[in-house]
Amino acid sequence: MDGNSEVRVRFTTRLEDEKLAVGSGVELVVPGSVKRKGLNEIMIQILGLEEDHRENFEFVVHGSLLRGELGKLCVQKGFSVEKTVEVEYSLRGKPVRAEEEAIDLDDWVCCVDSLKTDDGGCIFACGTYSGNLKIMEGSAVVSETRISERAVKSVSWTSRSRLVAAGADGFLRNFEVTKSFKLRQVLIGSCAGVEPFESTVSVGKDRIAGGTSTGSLVIFETSRESNELLSEIRNVKRPRSSYEDVIRAVPSRELEGHSLNVTSLAYDSDKLFSGAWDGMVIEWEAETAQRVRTIPTTMKAVTSVSVSSQLVAASCTDGALRILDFRSDSSTPVMSVRRAHRAVANSTKWRPDHEYEVASTGSDSAVRVWDIRANLGVTFKRTEAHGVDGRGLCLSWCGESKLASGGSDGVLRVFTLV
Known part of the structure; x- marks a missing residue:
């Protein structure tokens, strides 16, 4: 199959506009040499668009945007001449702009997680280098507490009123978020990262995974009985500085898999994914805690993992962003590698409701969406988002349009993509 051959195509679309969706299912034969503009003209004719209502379309073939000749792309994908090629069309996006808001937190912002409110607003939880945990609603700090003498490494909402934070002191702390933070549990373990999981299998049962500095994972499960015990002691008065009467939970399971510090964890339905300094990304069964698969990222240390429908984005110390397809049977299912940053890539997050877009930030101070x-x-892209000599350290999406980035300049920047 080449530019001189013909390709049979079947158009598909996810567009909801009925006038633009009528092209879905149409089959025809086109020259292998046709490019995006050629297919665009064909689609305009199929849809019967008038001259003053002409649209610009993008075309996707098996996960790749058409950027050259269709025949050559089909050859790259290994399609045979007899194959009917599905071509998905969508409206060509305009260049993305962003409104930007800066929230000064007076300290390195090491981690951030967000909640979207019912009215479309955002609540951000941030951990700082000096051990503070801060809650922001909009641009205002509404609650703040010192939880550790060392940096808060990771923070994650478990519900609208509960929050888990991992400190460099080796503890996971489970909080009720009120005007004054109430410590709910101290979870024992040398934890570098934390990811909560609201179990969909057993109602009312929380599962929390933590990564350790020795390369193991620890899983905490809160049973109904411990919740009842918790409610009995919740109102017991105690000195604010003392943790003696607070429930200290021990892990129900400890998983061995990595040889070095676990830096990041991410749940996706019934799977758990972990990344570590050993350069490995491991897939685990969330319920049974069994290791499913181990994928090396060419031995570059992994700083962050994010997962969307079995596609794992991994940021690495060589500045690269690697996309791993765990749906593939290949022993090395690397879809793409990009030198995303000129220095260490520190964090990556998939964009909600945009299955093809992923954000990253790094020690070159840049924030990008790919x-x-x-x-x-x-x-x-936003170069020098955290200053000329600053570092981007963490990311969190609030809905599909707001992207929060924390950095070494002590500022949480919130980009609203428009």
Whole structure:
């Protein structure tokens, strides 16, 4: 199959506009030499668009944006001449702009997680280098407490009123978030990262996974009985500085898999994914805690993992962003690798409701959003987001349009993509 051959295509779309969706299911034969503009003209004719209502379309073939000749792309994908190629069309996006808001927190922002409120607002939980945990609603700090003498390494909401934070002191702390933080549990373990999981299998049962500095994972499960015990002692008065009467939970399971510090964890339905300094990304069964698969990232230390429908984005110390497809049977299912940052890539997060877009930030101070269909083409970028000599350290999406980035300049920057 080449530019001189013909390709039979079947158009598909996810567009909801009925006038634009009528092209879905249409089959025809096109020259192998046709490019995006050629298919665009064909689609305009199929849809019967008038001259003053002409649209610009993008075309995706098996996860890749069409950027050259269709025939050559089909050859790259290994399609045979007899195959009917599915071509998905969508409206071509305009260049992404962003409104920016800066929230000064007076300390390195090591981690951030967000909640979207019913009215479309955002609540951010941030951990700082000096051990503070801060809650922001909009741009205002509404609650703050010192939880450790060392940095807060990771923070994650378990519900609208509960929050888990991991400190460099080796403890996970489970909080009720009120005007004054109430410590609910101290979970024992040398934890570098934390990811909560609301179990969909057993109602009312929380599962929390922590990564340790020795390369193991610890899993905590809170049973109904311990919840009842918790409610009995919740109102017991105690000195604010003392943890003696607070429930100290021990892990129900400890998983061995990595040889070095576990830096990041991410749940996806019934799977748990972990990344570590040993350069490995491991897939685990969340319920049975069994290791499913181990994927090396060419031995570059992994700083962060994020998962969306079995696609794992891994940021690495060589500045690269690697996309791993755990749906593939290949022993090395690396979809794409991009030198995303000129220094260490510190964090990555998939964009909600945009299955092809993933954000990253790194020690070059930049914040970027990538489109994996275009071999990690940039759809949004903000260079020097955290100052000329600053570092981007963490990311969190609040809904599909707001991206929060914390850095060494002590500022939480919130980008609203428009």
